[in-house]
Amino acid sequence: MGETPDTSTDAPNSQNREIVCYCPLGGxxxxxxxxxxxxxxxxVGAIGPARYSEIEDAFGGVSSSTLSTRLDELVEAGYLSREQYAxxxxxVEYDLTASxxxxxxxxxxxxxxxxxxxxGRVPGEDGT
Amino acid sequence: MGETPDTSTDAPNSQNREIVCYCPLGGxxxxxxxxxxxxxxxxVGAIGPARYSEIEDAFGGVSSSTLSTRLDELVEAGYLSREQYAxxxxxVEYDLTASxxxxxxxxxxxxxxxxxxxxGRVPGEDGT
DNA sequence: GTTCGATACTTCGGACTTGACAGTATAAAC
DNA sequence: GTTTATACTGTCAAGTCCGAAGTATCGAAC
Known part of the structure; x- marks a missing residue:
């Protein structure tokens, strides 16, 4: 992709351009x-079955509330499994499901x- | 990042587990x-040079303020180019940069x- | 028997992000 | 004079995220 696929005529735009709908990607x-x-x-994919504190450590300073919420959502969505030992x-160990x-x-x-x-970024180059 | 390396008896995993730091991914x-x-x-990659309204139409009901902010950020970050015609x-046309x-x-x-x-998702199948 | 320590979270108030909708600018068309 | 078209911007309410502190459990230490 990337090489102006259907602009065979001289008009640069607004031919039979197909508008793809990205709505169903929602979930x-x-x-x-x-x-x-x-x-x-x-x-989790990198370190296999991962404990909560290991995941926490892999990030610099993520807040525990946000991480906890994220893990719950990912488990709920079926991308992570959660196993709790008594x-x-x-x-608690998190791992990837097949999905x-x-x-x-x-x-x-x-x-x-x-x-x-x-x-490769030089600090102070992008003019933030 | 340190973890107890000598729990080989009670834990089923925890070899010399390498903790990769994901902090620098921030930007x-x-x-x-x-x-x-x-x-x-x-x-934008799919429909080539894309006008604002085309991008808007590709989504179901994105709010214009959010889309506008997102486009600005992506231009600022160097992933999109923005060309405005008098x-x-x-x-206005947006296109992908090399990045x-x-x-x-x-x-x-x-x-x-x-x-x-x-x-492929059947509604109500994922066991809430 | 009381305190300490370890882990995996919650709860809280405030800051930041997003959404819905109305409004702006310009000039040609009617 | 009014309407139309595009690409936004402004405003305010609702939702989401943040850091810090607190909760629960039970064995070990004192």
Whole structure:
């Protein structure tokens, strides 16, 4: 994609342009668009069965309330599984479900790319 | 990041687990985690140079203030270009930059997968 | 027997983000 | 003079996120 697919005539726009509707994406994308959602999937994918505190540590300073909410949503949506052991102190392990792994595979390229972008960025260059 | 490395007896996992830090992803992921951000990239990637109203139409009922903010951020971040023509009524065209296209390539698999998930979902099946 | 420690969360008030809807600017068409 | 078209901006209410502090459990320490 990317090479102006159907502009064979000289008009630069407004030919029989197909408008694709992105509305039905709602469900999944709404979940992924919440803060840390994509990173949580990839963190759990990276370190296998992951305990709450391990996930928390993988981020710099995420608030526990936000992380907890995110984990709940991801479990509810079927991308993560949650296993609680009857031990003291308590132990809870999160892991990817089959859906979660499919998602993680598609998410990883983005996270890797994001990492490269951040690494190659010279501080103070983009004029924030 | 430190964890007890000698719990090999009571825990079924916890080898020399490497904790990867996901903090530096901040910049890019924060932008992508805002509402409609990923979809906007893919919509513009799909319909080439895209006018504001075309992007608006591709979504069901996005609010204009949110979409406008999102476009500004994406332009500011260097993923979209914005060209304004001195015409009446006004015409503005958004397109992917080189960075934007790289991002779009990595985003497309997710959007496609999300579409499949939504399509194959039977209402009331996921056990709430 | 009282305090301490460990883990995985909740709860709280305030800050930030989003949504709905109305309004702005311009010039041609009627 | 009024209408039409586009690409936004403004305003206010509702929703979401944040950090800090608190909760629950039970064994171990004192």
């Amino acid at each position: 999944v994308m709404d979940i992924l668009s919440r803060r840390y959602a994509m990173q949580v999937i990839c963190v 031990e003291i102190p308590p132990r 979660g792994e499919q998602l993680c595979q598609r998410l990883d390229p983005i996270l890797e790319w994001a990492e490269e972008q951040e690494a | 890019v992921m924060d932008i992508l985690s805002r509402r409609y951000a990923m979809q906007v990239i893919c919509v 015409e009446i009524p006004p015409r 934007g296209e790289q991002l779009c390539q990595r985003l497309d698999p997710i959007l496609e997968w999300a579409e499949e998930q939504e399509a």
